[in-house]
Amino acid sequence: MYATVKFEAGVDRPRAKNAPHLASNENRPFRIPASSLVVKPEGLFVAKLNDGDKVHFEKVVLGRDFGKQIEILDGIASGERLVLDPDVDLKEGQKVEAFSK
Numbered sequence: 001m002y003a004t005v006k007f008e009a010g011v012d013r014p015r016a017k018n019a020p021h022l023a024s025n026e027n028r029p030f031r032i033p034a035s036s037l038v039v040k041p042e043g044l045f046v047a048k049l050n051d052g053d054k055v056h057f058e059k060v061v062l063g064r065d066f067g068k069q070i071e072i073l074d075g076i077a078s079g080e081r082l083v084l085d086p087d088v089d090l091k092e093g094q095k096v097e098a099f100s101k
Contacts, residue, residue, distance in 0.1 A: 047083035
């Protein structure tokens with residue numbers, strides 16, 4: 001059984017009058033548990049779950065390292081479900097039993 005987490009990120013947005021160039025709708029980085037990263041020869045990935053609870057490995061771009069959390073600059077979006085601490089034997093397309101933490 002694998003633990004998953006559905007997350008939404010809250011981001012403080014600067015006031016447009018103070019910094020109009022920072023008030024865009026650009027994607028902001030997310031922080032995820034460092035244990036969610038999957039290291040492969042092709043790079044760093046996270047294991048996402050689709051609507052059918054099947055695994056898809058998505059390549060991610062890392063930002064800062066906060067110890068137990070890692071900043072993700074690209075590769076995930078708000079509301080996506082990630083596998084926490086994925087097993088090394090987890091395969092692309094594998095169906096898993098999902099539960100929320």
